[in-house]
Amino acid sequence: MEPLKIRPKTECMWDAVALGEIMLRLDPGEGRVKSARSFRVWEGGGEYNVVRGLRRCFGLKTAVVTGIAENDLGRLLEDFILQGGVDTSFIKWFPYDGIGRNVRVGLNFTERGFGIRGALGVSDRANSAASKLKRGDIDWQRLFEKEGVRWFHCGGIFAALSETTPDVVIEAMEWAHKCGTVISYDLNFRPSLWKAIGGTDRAQEVNREIAKYVDVMIGNEEDFTAALGFKVEGVTENVTGLDPRAFKSMIREVVKEFSNFKAVATTLREVKTATVNDWGAILCYQDQFYEATMRENLEILDRVGGGDSFASGLAYGFLAGKSPQECVEYGAAHGALAMTTPGDTSMASLAEVEKIMKGGSARVVR
Numbered sequence: 001m002e003p004l005k006i007r008p009k010t011e012c013m014w015d016a017v018a019l020g021e022i023m024l025r026l027d028p029g030e031g032r033v034k035s036a037r038s039f040r041v042w043e044g045g046g047e048y049n050v051v052r053g054l055r056r057c058f059g060l061k062t063a064v065v066t067g068i069a070e071n072d073l074g075r076l077l078e079d080f081i082l083q084g085g086v087d088t089s090f091i092k093w094f095p096y097d098g099i100g101r102n103v104r105v106g107l108n109f110t111e112r113g114f115g116i117r118g119a120l121g122v123s124d125r126a127n128s129a130a131s132k133l134k135r136g137d138i139d140w141q142r143l144f145e146k147e148g149v150r151w152f153h154c155g156g157i158f159a160a161l162s163e164t165t166p167d168v169v170i171e172a173m174e175w176a177h178k179c180g181t182v183i184s185y186d187l188n189f190r191p192s193l194w195k196a197i198g199g200t201d202r203a204q205e206v207n208r209e210i211a212k213y214v215d216v217m218i219g220n221e222e223d224f225t226a227a228l229g230f231k232v233e234g235v236t237e238n239v240t241g242l243d244p245r246a247f248k249s250m251i252r253e254v255v256k257e258f259s260n261f262k263a264v265a266t267t268l269r270e271v272k273t274a275t276v277n278d279w280g281a282i283l284c285y286q287d288q289f290y291e292a293t294m295r296e297n298l299e300i301l302d303r304v305g306g307g308d309s310f311a312s313g314l315a316y317g318f319l320a321g322k323s324p325q326e327c328v329e330y331g332a333a334h335g336a337l338a339m340t341t342p343g344d345t346s347m348a349s350l351a352e353v354e355k356i357m358k359g360g361s362a363r364v365v366r
Helices: 048-056 072-083 140-147 165-178 191-197 199-211 221-226 244-257 306-319 324-338 350-357
Strands: 014-019 023-027 040-044 062-070 091-095 107-111 120-124 149-155 182-186 216-218 263-273 276-285 288-291 295-299
Touching (some): 014 048, 014 306, 040 072, 062 072, 140 149, 165 199, 182 306, 191 199, 221 244, 244 263, 276 324, 288 324
Parallel strands (some): 023 107, 149 182, 216 263
Antiparallel strands (some): 276 288
């Protein structure tokens, strides 16, 4: 595995840019979606969450590439993005037809779960503006060549949205690779997104093609089996916990096939209840394995976005020139903190992340 070559900050306008769909999340709080009478609204998206975390927690300059319907819901979504400090210059606005027949803002109803009741997500996102993006819609030359990007992130959620989105991912990655930008990709396998368009077979076809362009591959054990088709003893698509040794064996098989991978990282989660998990992570970099501190019996308020916050912490570590061990620790600590607050996106600060990395307690700060 070759080392990552990250462009210096002086050459680039952007530290990190993500390509993906951003939805409005409707959160019933402590209640259930099916019986709610009110919802709190957040923004969120697997790819966007990463650059928002890099901006709000780690202070880096980031932008998002996406599509949004031109109506008041779209402007609400834009307002959330602006509050998160993420640049909106590369948003493609789609004309709205009045009822969302052709294009709309995607919605995600998500309940957090508690104890023996698991979290639940109900998506209402068909025909979203982001799913309508196609080759030629975005000026990638301006973004990667003229302005400059140090780190580009995308994922398997966006790739699953439509027949055109995989081509958009590859188009972006071709430009990123040409201009020396590091490319990360989170497999983020979601069975519901692939169910009606070919299931795991189609997911593997799409993701294996995209994987040829990736420098930093991120995913959990289900992602690597379902989205890339790797089968290793001790690893199944429905496993809830994983012996790190089994995952290391899988990584060795992955990098044999995809020699372009310069780093492979995963979160390790043992689900005890919806509100108590064991949480850790592994990074493989230059043929060495680095394990983050395993946080046993981590108490969780809202698990959604934990993996995205891991990805942003990991990216921050590399962009800041940290050691591989520090990179995976930044990711795991940030992911853990993100799950202590509601919503998809991180509310943590760099100081809090570093305090957790050093073993700091939860004693009140006054």
